[in-house]
Amino acid sequence: MSDVAIRLTGIKKHYNAGKPNEIQVLRGAELSVGRGEVVALVAPSGAGKSTLLHIAGLLDTPDAGKVEIAGEDLTGRSDRARTNARRSQIGFVYQFHHLLPEFTAAENIILPQLAAGISRKEAEARAQELLDKVGVGKRADHRPGALSGGEQQRVAFCRALANGPGLLLADEPTGNLDPATSDQVFEALIALARDTGLAALIATHNMELAARMDRTVRLQDGVLV
Structure with missing residues (x-):
């Protein structure tokens, strides 16, 4: 297995190609994140x-460039191949938790495991283990509407890690939380990353949180510095 969880090489992306209002968003961005490394993305x-x-x-x-996950070049692969890679190798966390409201916290973590072919018994044990690690194990049977914002986001972290991905991508995961809760949720996220040895790329506006990660990269004029 590659020691590099993700490598982006020469990534370019633009919108409205060939039009007067063409927008060049990425101009050859490059980044490598190693296994067990937590990187802040600031922009x-x-x-x-x-x-x-x-x-x-x-x-x-991308319009140009290469995306490698765990040493495998997935650029230009079929939709099915990319979907399979997302399911097995990548976990996502967003600013809003996007938990399914009709299911409990545990069920939200169990469902993606069942979709991946894991047995119900194993999925239940995995869900409880993850919830315990982030301090909300006693809330496993509660639906999202009965959880606080910080608890909801911690459950979202657990769901992202349910299938044991090697890479976690998070887009402002504490952006909707107050400072105290944000700090608690961030600590839970970092603890999960350290415990599982996964790589994490976390977009944030919070420079205090960014400073507590292994390193910070800044997206500036379409490239990473």
């Missing part, structure tokens, strides 16, 4: 960090 609004994360997570395709 002002509109600079293209969500676009970069979508390309890194195989949700969007």
Whole structure:
């Protein structure tokens, strides 16, 4: 297995190609994140960090450049191949938790495991283990509407890690939380990353949180510095 969880090489992306209002978002962005490394992605609004994360997570395709996940070049692969890679190798966390409201916290973590072919018994044990690690194990049977914002986001982290991905991509995961709760949720995220040895690329506006990660990269004029 490659020691590099993700490598982006020469990533370019533009919108409205050939039109007067063409927007060049990414101009050859390059980044490598190693296994067990937690990297902060910092950029002002509109600079293209969500676009970069979508390309890194195989949700969007670059106009040019290469995306390698765990040493495998997935650029230009079929939709099915990219979907399979997302399911097995990548976890996503967004600013809003996007939990399914009709299911409990545990069920939200169990469902993606069942979709991956894991047995119900194993999925239940995995869900409880993850919830315990982030301090909300006693809330496993509660639906999202009965959880606090911080608890909801911690459950979202657990769901992202349910299938044991090697890479976690997070887009402003504490952006909707107050400072105290944000700090608690961030600590839970970092603890999960350290415990599982996964790589994490976390977009944030919070420079205090960014400073607590292994390193910070800034998206500026379409490239990473």
